Structure formats: structure tokens, C-alpha cells
Amino acid sequence: MEQDKELSLVRKNGNEIRHIIHPSFDVMMEAVKKTPPSIQYIKNPPLSVMITAVNGGWNALRFIEDAPYEVKLAAVKNKGWAIQYIRDPELELQKEAVRRDFDAIQYIREPSCEVQLEAVNSFWSALKYVKKPCREAKVLAISKSEQAITYVGDYTEEELKSYLLANIRIVKYIYDSLNIEMLYEVLEEKLGRDDVAPDYIRDFMELQILDINKVNYIRDHGSRSTKQKLIDYVLGR
Structure with a gap:
């Protein structure tokens, strides 16, 4: 009976889970489905709850400490910009982020040529977000659009x-x-x-x-x- 009340509460506003001591798995899931950032009020959330949160709102990732790889991957697949909330992201996460959103490269510190090529392959104007683009990325961008020459310097x-x-x-x-x-x-x-x-x-x-x-x-x-x-x-x- 108590769980029914808790479910009803978080279905209206997921942030209400902060007032619930020892919420059940179902309550946690309902909370993040309704309000993805409510993940910040859940201690030691299960993997599936974390993934549900970032699938519902990519920026919920910023509230998850030491997120497992699967959660980070789900977040950048939802929105490439989620890469900004990942410290020292693995190469595959960087590539996935720019495949999802080419301009996510602006949130990657000193992206490798491999990552630059992924971003430019998604859309040529990704070049303008890279301070020091590699030659291969510049050639690829120009091959896709002559306007890219204006970003080459x-x-x-x-x-x-x-x-x-x-x-x-x-x-x-x-x-x-x-x-x-x-x-x-x-x-x-x-x-x-x-x-x-x-x-x-x-x-x-x-x-x-x-x-x-x-x-x-x-x-x-x-x-x-x-x-x-x-x-x-x-x-x-």
C-alpha cells in the first residue's frame, strides 16, 4: 500500500523521490521516467535505472557519479552533447558522440584526427569547432563542401x-x-x-x-x- 502511494507521488513529479527513504526499484524507475534528473536523489541506483534516466534526458548524466560505460554510451547515443559530462571519455564514446551530433566535437578536448574525421563525415562544418584540425579532416570537409575552405585558415x-x-x-x-x-x-x-x-x-x-x-x-x-x-x-x- 505504501508503495502505491510512493508510485503515485513520483508519477506526478519524479523529484519527490528525494523524500522517500529506501525507494523500491519500481519507484526509482517511475521517478526517472517522469523526471530524468531525479536520478540525483537516488543512492546507488541500479544500472537499468541509470540507463532509463539518460535515455529520457541525456543531461541526467551529469548527476551520475562514476557512471558505468553502458550508461555513458546510452547518454551519447541519445545526444552527442552528453560527452561534456564525461571525464576523459574513451575513443569509442567520442566517436559515437560526433556520429550522433557532429557539433559535439566542441566538447572534446583536443580531439584526435580519427574523431575529427568522424565528425566531418557526419557534417562538413564540424571543422569550425576544431581549433587545430588535421589535414585529413580538412581535405574530407572540403571534398564535401567548398565552403569548408573558409574554416581552414x-x-x-x-x-x-x-x-x-x-x-x-x-x-x-x-x-x-x-x-x-x-x-x-x-x-x-x-x-x-x-x-x-x-x-x-x-x-x-x-x-x-x-x-x-x-x-x-x-x-x-x-x-x-x-x-x-x-x-x-x-x-x-
Whole structure:
């Protein structure tokens, strides 16, 4: 009978569990289902109660001391931002957090290149939350969107070449400061390959800021495969 009263109480407001001495398992579960942060008032909560709490509200994790790995994982799967409440998070938790929410990387201190790549793979603009992004992450971000070049900052000529190879569309953002001779070197290298993607050829052909005869350029510098893909592009328009 007493438990029925307690259940009724926490179903209205889970925080009421703070007034209950030695709550039963059912009462604990009902409390965190109703009010996830009420986990802070439960001493030594069972694993399933902790998981229920963070599944209901990811930020309930901040009220759980020494949370087991399973609880931390459930929290970041619910919301990547939960990583901010985990001290020295394991690599897999970091990766799971940024897979769930790319911008969760802002809560990870000095994320590894592996974690950066996971975040950028989720969404390219994750790059703007990383103070010192690795080259691989920058190239991946640029390959996904030419706008990512605006988050890269200073770069060497070699780095710029890798960006141009990844996405020719960045030219429209950097044209005024671009070494045109170097650009043509990159284009000759890229278009001379057999494995150039059709999308790259399309982007090159549609790059209006580059005022050259692009058909003739591919005729002169493109591989046989590139020339065939150009024909496919022209016929498919």
C-alpha cells in the first residue's frame, strides 16, 4: 500500500523521490521516467535505472557519479552533447558522440584526427569547432563542401593542392589569391588520371569563374577515361 502511494507521488513529479527513504526499484524507475534528473536523489541506483534516466534526458548524466560505460554510451547515443559530462571519455564514446551530433566535437578536448574525421563525415562544418584540425579532416570537409575552405585558415601550397584535388569548386572562394600556374598543374594532374570522378569533371566544366575553353583543356590534358566522362557529361546535359 505504501508503495502505491510512493508510485503515485513520483508519477506526478519524479523529484519527490528525494523524500522517500529506501525507494523500491519500481519507484526509482517511475521517478526517472517522469523526471530524468531525479536520478540525483537516488543512492546507488541500479544500472537499468541509470540507463532509463539518460535515455529520457541525456543531461541526467551529469548527476551520475562514476557512471558505468553502458550508461555513458546510452547518454551519447541519445545526444552527442552528453560527452561534456564525461571525464576523459574513451575513443569509442567520442566517436559515437560526433556520429550522433557532429557539433559535439566542441566538447572534446583536443580531439584526435580519427574523431575529427568522424565528425566531418557526419557534417562538413564540424571543422569550425576544431581549433587545430588535421589535414585529413580538412581535405574530407572540403571534398564535401567548398565552403569548408573558409574554416581552414592558413595553408601551404602543398595543402592547397590537396584541397584543389579534393574539390575544384573552392576556386570561386580563393580565385583572387590563387596562383593560376599552380592551379593548372593541379588540373593537369587530376584530369590526367583514369580514376577522376564524373562529379569533378562536372564541377570543372561548370566553374564559371575559370574563363578558359574547358573542352579543349580536357582534350589536351585529360586521360582517355576523363575524355570519355566529358562526353558522357555533354550528352547528359
